[in-house]
Amino acid sequence: MTTALITGATAGIGAAFARRLAAQGHNLVLVARDTARLREQATELHDRHGIEAEVLSADLSTDGGIEAVEKRLADVRHPVDLLVNNAGFGNKGRFLEVSMADELTMLKVHCEAVLRLTSAAVAGMRERGRGGVVNVASVAAFVPRGTYGASKSWVVQFTQGAARDLAGSGVRLMALCPGFVRTEFHERAGMGTDNIPGWMWLDADKLVAAALTDLGRGKTVSIPDPRYKALMGLVKVAPRGLLGGVTSRTGRKYGPQ
Numbered sequence: 001m002t003t004a005l006i007t008g009a010t011a012g013i014g015a016a017f018a019r020r021l022a023a024q025g026h027n028l029v030l031v032a033r034d035t036a037r038l039r040e041q042a043t044e045l046h047d048r049h050g051i052e053a054e055v056l057s058a059d060l061s062t063d064g065g066i067e068a069v070e071k072r073l074a075d076v077r078h079p080v081d082l083l084v085n086n087a088g089f090g091n092k093g094r095f096l097e098v099s100m101a102d103e104l105t106m107l108k109v110h111c112e113a114v115l116r117l118t119s120a121a122v123a124g125m126r127e128r129g130r131g132g133v134v135n136v137a138s139v140a141a142f143v144p145r146g147t148y149g150a151s152k153s154w155v156v157q158f159t160q161g162a163a164r165d166l167a168g169s170g171v172r173l174m175a176l177c178p179g180f181v182r183t184e185f186h187e188r189a190g191m192g193t194d195n196i197p198g199w200m201w202l203d204a205d206k207l208v209a210a211a212l213t214d215l216g217r218g219k220t221v222s223i224p225d226p227r228y229k230a231l232m233g234l235v236k237v238a239p240r241g242l243l244g245g246v247t248s249r250t251g252r253k254y255g256p257q
């Protein structure tokens, strides 16, 4: 039986990863800040699927929280075979409207935690000659969208570079780039979603199923939905200046994704 560690496992995309992986028979280590919610989820997944689900409460915006997860990932007696770096959030507002403290917290959770946890996990995976890491980025990585888009762009670049360095080691790394997904994300950030067209919304369970298929196929970047694949194709050829104007306006109206 293999073990998967998922950060941000209590809601949205992380909870969908937990459901899917538990249904496939993987044991889980569930990471988030809300301990009561983690325990409830662990019990439910254990009862439904007969898997072992550990609870690890950690705030990934703190050194102590990151260290606790690094320690679990480095435990050679209980190896982790799949790491899903998914915890994340949005900040409402344009540049200079968001406090410096909130900007830095985003970089800590989206970049520093992802770097440190990937490193902690991959060291053992490389020795064992197998393992996988999914780093949840966003299609916002491909357009100019403030600190959120920049941090997700870092996730994509970091993951692609690490995947190249680890080619042939048996360890797979993939950046997952969703569009808008129905989760708690926008509500937590205080973002309105009324103006987002219905066709743009993705379902977290379908997204995760497609992402795991892409990981199995050895992709290093996954944009799992044909609608967003087509949109990102257009983004590649659109003039940068035009794109910046559009995303600067719509990004703040709709909220980051």
Ligand SMILES: NC(=O)c1ccc[n+]([C@@H]2O[C@H](COP(=O)([O-])OP(=O)(O)OC[C@H]3O[C@@H](n4cnc5c(N)ncnc54)[C@H](OP(=O)(O)O)[C@@H]3O)[C@@H](O)[C@H]2O)c1
Binding pocket: 007, 008, 009, 010, 011, 012, 013, 014, 031, 032, 033, 034, 037, 058, 059, 060, 061, 086, 087, 088, 089, 109, 136, 137, 138, 139, 177, 178, 179, 180, 181, 182, 183, 184, 185, 186, 188, 256, 257
């Ligand atoms: N929803 C979208 O439209 C969308 C689109 C593209 C990419 N994404 C990305 O997908 C990922 C998951 O987002 P989601 O939409 O599923 O959001 P969500 O429903 O709000 O869930 C976020 C999860 O992250 C955890 N979390 C937040 N801050 C944390 C911290 N400091 N330390 C540890 N855990 C923390 C939360 O649990 P606790 O509060 O208990 O800690 C929760 O389990 C994020 O990286 C996000 O950027 C989302």
